[in-house]
Amino acid sequence: MNFSQKVWNLCKKIPKGRVSTYREIAKALKTKAYRAVGSALNKNPYAPVVPCHRVVNSDGRVGGFARGVKKKIELLKKEGIKVRNKKIAGFEKVFFRLKKQLKKQNL
């Protein structure tokens, strides 16, 4: 499994109404390649399969999106996440901690 494959796999596990960060994904993969995570998501061929719009920057900003940041924000709002000025409202509340949550999910 390639790095990108792992990234997409983790992205799929982000529940609706929650967001994660590139940094957390990288950490979950035991690496610091958050840049590579972003790149992988950018070129992700499983557009509808992988909810890549739920991945944001570590400081709570929405970051970028292949089809336009605006689109990403719209999608997030549809999921129930409030976005103000390109920033996630209650970021800490909707933040999905990959490491912990995945552990609970697996057991």
Added chain:
DNA sequence: CTAATGACATTTG
């Protein structure tokens, strides 16, 4: 193999 790039993160001015 070397160089350049990016949906980032951190530090500095």
Added chain:
DNA sequence: ACAAATGCCATTA
């Protein structure tokens, strides 16, 4: 708080 510069890792040319 904002903008710019630097570092980072995987991918791609």
